[in-house]
Amino acid sequence: MARDERRRHQLAIRWKNPWEPQWMPASLRDTINNRYHSRDFNYARSEYLRTRMLFVGLVFTLLAPLWLLVDYLLLPVELMTSVAYGRLGLMLVLLGVLYAAWNSQHKLSRLRNSLAAMMLAPALFYGYLVIMYGDQLNSLVGYSFIPLLIIAFLSVFPLTLIESFGIGFLVLLTQVIALTLTGELTTAYGWQDLWLLFTLLGISLWANHSQVSALLRLYRQASMDSLTGLLNRGILLKQLEQLYLEHQKQRDSKEPSSPITLLMFDLDRFKKVNDTYGHSIGDQALQVFAQILRSELRKNDLVARYGGEEFMAVLPGTPKQDALEVAERIRAQCEQAFVLAHDGQRVHFTTSIGITQVRAQETLEDALKRVDSRLYMAKHQGRNCYVDADLPPGTSPVYS
Numbered sequence: 001m002a003r004d005e006r007r008r009h010q011l012a013i014r015w016k017n018p019w020e021p022q023w024m025p026a027s028l029r030d031t032i033n034n035r036y037h038s039r040d041f042n043y044a045r046s047e048y049l050r051t052r053m054l055f056v057g058l059v060f061t062l063l064a065p066l067w068l069l070v071d072y073l074l075l076p077v078e079l080m081t082s083v084a085y086g087r088l089g090l091m092l093v094l095l096g097v098l099y100a101a102w103n104s105q106h107k108l109s110r111l112r113n114s115l116a117a118m119m120l121a122p123a124l125f126y127g128y129l130v131i132m133y134g135d136q137l138n139s140l141v142g143y144s145f146i147p148l149l150i151i152a153f154l155s156v157f158p159l160t161l162i163e164s165f166g167i168g169f170l171v172l173l174t175q176v177i178a179l180t181l182t183g184e185l186t187t188a189y190g191w192q193d194l195w196l197l198f199t200l201l202g203i204s205l206w207a208n209h210s211q212v213s214a215l216l217r218l219y220r221q222a223s224m225d226s227l228t229g230l231l232n233r234g235i236l237l238k239q240l241e242q243l244y245l246e247h248q249k250q251r252d253s254k255e256p257s258s259p260i261t262l263l264m265f266d267l268d269r270f271k272k273v274n275d276t277y278g279h280s281i282g283d284q285a286l287q288v289f290a291q292i293l294r295s296e297l298r299k300n301d302l303v304a305r306y307g308g309e310e311f312m313a314v315l316p317g318t319p320k321q322d323a324l325e326v327a328e329r330i331r332a333q334c335e336q337a338f339v340l341a342h343d344g345q346r347v348h349f350t351t352s353i354g355i356t357q358v359r360a361q362e363t364l365e366d367a368l369k370r371v372d373s374r375l376y377m378a379k380h381q382g383r384n385c386y387v388d389a390d391l392p393p394g395t396s397p398v399y400s
Contacts, residue, residue, distance in 0.1 A: 122146050334384075
């Protein structure tokens with residue numbers, strides 16, 4: 001076998017994303033940002049983030065007015081009014097954050113913005129106090145701990161390193177400005193304060209890394225097919241249901257709804273491959289087919305091993321006519337693909353494909369039954385083809 005063919009075969013078996021930086025450890029790459037996170041994991045992380053935001057935001061909101069009692073006992077009367085106004089503004093911002101988080105289920109970008117507002121609101125309140133009182137700030141009991149408290153609370157959330165560092169940097173910048181205005185930036189007290197903030201930020205970043213890594217590990221164990229690295233059937237159906245509900249909401253609100261197209265695949269005569277060459281060769285064929293699906297589908301498409309040698313892809317925002325071109329490219333790639341048997345023999349395989357677009361005024365179960373029936377038609381009309389219309393056998397448009 002030619003060297004380039006053998007190399008192409010090996011690369012197909014041991015698939016790697018060409019956009020991933022190979023020099024970087026996978027655990028660090030996955031926690032720096034969410035570039036390599038799947039849609040489903042972002043849904044899971046957003047719910048985890050939302051739950052913690054609601055709890056921490058509620059604590060912050062309750063403590064804001066309760067601390068007024070401490071202010072009343074310790075602050076001069078002439079300072080009480082301005083501090084009370086600042087606390088009232090802080091509480092209103094936190095209530096707004098709670099409202100936004102409550103209404104942002106599965107919306108990761110909104111939740112991140114709400115979290116940034118929740119963390120930076122106390123920092124802005126601290127900055128307000130610095131501007132108002134300058135070098136008198138140290139006489140305000142407990143207020144100098146606000147930056148430390150914010151940085152410490154970052155460790156509670158499953159943030160990526162860039163997200164956490166961005167918030168932490170703004171808090172550090174606020175503290176540098178505060179120390180400058182109070183004249184303590186170049187003092188031993190000022191350096192000690194900054195050192196504590198940097199140390200806490202480092203601990204928070206490590207905690208964020210650990211949380212996101214643990215969530216990813218648990219997510220992959222629960223949602224990914226171990227052989228192909230694709231989603232499993234349960235997670236695919238869960239995500240498809242969420243897309244379907246969004247589609248229905250758009251339609252009910254008279255907004256233009258994005259189409260959802262389903263493709264169901266089955267490897268032809270796969271049992272014969274297993275019986276003739278062994279299950280290890282069959283497993284390699286499944287891995288190569290999974291790579292073909294990855295190469296032809298977009299990042300926001302959902303693709304899963306549906307069961308055995310069956311696979312399914314969900315193409316949100318793609319009309320059926322465009323999905324036909326995707327199906328043809330996948331079918332053609334399968335014709336060219338192969339795996340090597342133990343004796344070096346090439347083992348080829350093909351796929352049959354059923355295609356449908358989710359229709360208005362129908363249930364998701366109806367769409368799934370229809371795409372399954374079209375796959376069945378493709379299997380019985382010669383295999384190595386796709387079927388996209390409900391026509392009697394013999395007249396259905398079949399492409400091979």
